[in-house]
Amino acid sequence: MEQIKFTGIVLKSVDYKEKDKLLTIFSLELGKITATLKGVKQEKAKLKFAAMPFCFAEFVASNNNGYLTITECYQIESFYNIISNYNKSITGFLFLEVSCIIMQKTPDEMWFLTLINFLKELEFGTANEKVLQIKFMLKTLNKVGYGLNFSNCLECGLKFINDVYLNLNTGELECSTCFGVNSLKLTKQQFSILKLIDSLSLTELKGVKQKDDVLTEIVNILKQNLNLRLGSNIRSLI
Numbered sequence: 001m002e003q004i005k006f007t008g009i010v011l012k013s014v015d016y017k018e019k020d021k022l023l024t025i026f027s028l029e030l031g032k033i034t035a036t037l038k039g040v041k042q043e044k045a046k047l048k049f050a051a052m053p054f055c056f057a058e059f060v061a062s063n064n065n066g067y068l069t070i071t072e073c074y075q076i077e078s079f080y081n082i083i084s085n086y087n088k089s090i091t092g093f094l095f096l097e098v099s100c101i102i103m104q105k106t107p108d109e110m111w112f113l114t115l116i117n118f119l120k121e122l123e124f125g126t127a128n129e130k131v132l133q134i135k136f137m138l139k140t141l142n143k144v145g146y147g148l149n150f151s152n153c154l155e156c157g158l159k160f161i162n163d164v165y166l167n168l169n170t171g172e173l174e175c176s177t178c179f180g181v182n183s184l185k186l187t188k189q190q191f192s193i194l195k196l197i198d199s200l201s202l203t204e205l206k207g208v209k210q211k212d213d214v215l216t217e218i219v220n221i222l223k224q225n226l227n228l229r230l231g232s233n234i235r236s237l238i
C-alpha cells in the first residue's frame with residue numbers, strides 16, 4: 001500500500017461507521033480530498049485532534065486504490081482561539097464552508113494561502129469578524145469570476161455618481177439608470193464600506209470600524225449574492 005504525505009486543513013468531519021470519521025481536507029498538494037480516520041471515536045484515540053475542523057497539520061495517509069486512511073497527523077496550528085470564541089468560530093466556519101464549496105480535487109496553492117491567512121488574522125489579529133466575513137466573500141466572488149467593480153456601471157460603463165444597485169441576476173453592480181427588476185439598492189454607506197474593504201489588504205482591515213448592524217446588513221447582501229453565484233446555500237452565519 002502506498003503512503004502519501006500532505007499538508008492540509010480539515011474543512012469538515014462527519015461520523016462514519018461506528019467508530020470512524022470521514023474528513024474533508026483541503027490540502028496544499030492534492031486539493032480537496034476525503035480521508036477516513038479510523039477508531040477516532042474511541043475514548044483513548046490518539047488522533048482525536050485530527051478530526052476537528054480547523055486542524056491544520058501535516059498528514060500521512062495510506063492510499064488503497066484512491067481510498068485514503070489517515071495514519072499519522074502532526075499539528076501545525078489548532079486555531080484554538082477560533083474554536084473557543086463564538087463570533088470567531090462562525091466566521092471561521094464560513095471560511096471553511098465556502099472553501100469546501102469552491103475547491104476541487106486539484107491543487108490551488110493561492111486559495112490555500114488565502115484561507116490560512118484569513119484564519120491566522122481571525123485567530124491572532126484584531127480585525128472585526130464581520131469585516132473579515134465581508135472581505136472573504138468579496139475575495140470568493142473574485143475567485144469565481146463575479147468580482148464586484150466599484151468604479152463603473154457594467155451595463156453603460158459610466159462612473160458611479162448616484163445610487164448603486166446590485167443586480168442579483170448577474171451579480172454585477174449597476175447605476176441608477178441601468179438597474180433591473182431583481183436589483184438591490186445599496187445605501188451610500190453600504191457602497192462606501194464595501195468599496196473600502198475591497199481596497200484594503202487583510203492586515204489593514206483592523207482599521208475598519210463600523211456599527212455592527214451596518215456590517216450585518218452588508219454581510220447578508222453579500223451572502224445572498226454569493227449563494228446565487230455558487231448555486232448553493234451557505235449554512236454558516238445563520
Ligand SMILES: [Zn+2]
Binds near residue numbers: 153156157175178
Ligand atoms: Zn449604467
